[in-house]
Every structure is written in C-alpha cells, then in structure tokens.
Amino acid sequence: MDSDQLRGLLESVRSGAIDVDSALDRVRHLPFEDLGYAKLDHHRSLRHGLTEVIFGQGKTPEQVEAIAERLLAKSQNLLITRTDSAVAERLRPSFPELEYFPLSRAARVWRDRTARGKGKLAVVCAGTSDIPVAEEAQVTAEIMGNDVEAIHDIGVAGIHRLIAHSERLIAARVVVVVAGMEGALPSAVGGIVSVPVIAVPTSVGYGASFNGLAALLGMLNSCASNVTVVNIDNGFGGGYVASLINRL
Secondary structure: OOHHHHHHHHHHHHHOOOOHHHHHHHHOOOOOEEOOOOEEOOOHHHHHOOOOOEEOOOOOHHHHHHHHHHHHOOOOEEEEEOOOHHHHHHHOOOOOOOEEEOOOOEEEEEOOOOOOOOOEEEEEEOOHHHHHHHHHHHHHHHHOOOEEEEEOOOOHHHHHHHHHOHHHHHOOOEEEEEEOOOOOHHHHHHOOOOOOEEEEEOOOOOHHHHHHHHHHHHHHOOOOOOEEEOOOOOHHHHHHHHHHHHHO
C-alpha cells in the first residue's frame, strides 16, 4: 500500500463507501505479514515508494511464488531481482503481464506506470559486458516511475563516444553510471554533468580488477564531487537511489 492507496482508502471511509471494519481488514497486515520463512513488509511502499523487492537468489521457486502472490495481493507493482527464467515461467500463469529480463535476471509486474520522477533519468554503462548490471538499474528505475534513457558502451577507452552523448547526459536529472575494469567512467561523466551521478562498479575485468574491487575503490576516490557509489554489481541499488533523488 502506497500513500495514494492509503489516501484513497481513508477518503472511502470518510464518504461511507467503505466501512471501518473493511478498511481495518485491508491494513491489518501493516507493518508486515509473517509467512514463517519471510516477513513481508507491506508498509514499505508507503515509506519508500516501492513495494518490497524480492531478492530471488537463495530462495526456492515455491518461496518466490508465495511471496510474490502475497505482495501483489496488496500492491500494483512487483520487482524480483537475481532470479531465473524457470521462476518467471512458474509465475506467469498467475501473472501473465510479468516481464523477464534474462541479461539482468530481473522480473517485474508493472501495472501502475504513474510517472513519479521529475525529469529524465539516464543509465549508462562503460562496456557491453556491463549491460546486465545497467539493465537491473534501468528496470528498477522504470518500475519506480521514471522515464529512463539507456546509453551503452561509452567507456573511456573511446572517450569520443562519451563526448558524443554529452547533450543527452546533461539533459538528465540523475545519471547512473555502470563500469568495471578501472571504473573511470563515473568521474568522466561527473565532469560533464551538474547533477548527481550514482556510480555502480561491476565485477567485469581481468585479474587485477579483483572482481570489481578495483572499480569500487577507483569510484570511491573520484575527484568529481557529484559522484557517489553503491556496491559492486548493485544495479538495483543504483536505480533505486537515483529514483529517490529524481522525486525530490
């Protein structure tokens, strides 16, 4: 239940369209519903603007299905990260509108497409190998109500590619920059734009990249003052924080 839904419920009680007991039944699982193996935070969309997200990795298909069904019983949208196509196919008979993104291994049910961001949000990545993480950021930002422009393969090894897209980057209110190897792209983008840059290091790279640690440290040491950093391969975190900023 988000703020709009709660406001509508209270208005219905005030007008007499819904009685108090019925309204109480609809909110009785706030702040959470206990399934034993999971405690579902139905209150989260009211606090943060997005229904609790299912992290699919490590959960059984049966657990993901049960959690998804309970969340969608009370919310319009749902995002599942780090899941697989078998889980998506298991859910699709119950939720035929479900979309699955094999590169990022994300799945979503996107019923409420209300625009909540105040401007365009850009998600860019350094190389083609970074697209799976960038896609996770894009899918997350879109389901949170943002107009997202994706720009791929503009890493610093061909700096002219970045410069060619400078006008599109400048037009964005927030930019998510995904990069592996030495993680230099966020600093370069940060020097072009005057808006927040959310840097997402990826585990893409050769041995000395230490599975993304080199990119993470490079981004943390950025001399571009508008750059902040989330964890390695955390496209979801990048898209989520960018979406919150875009609502301010």
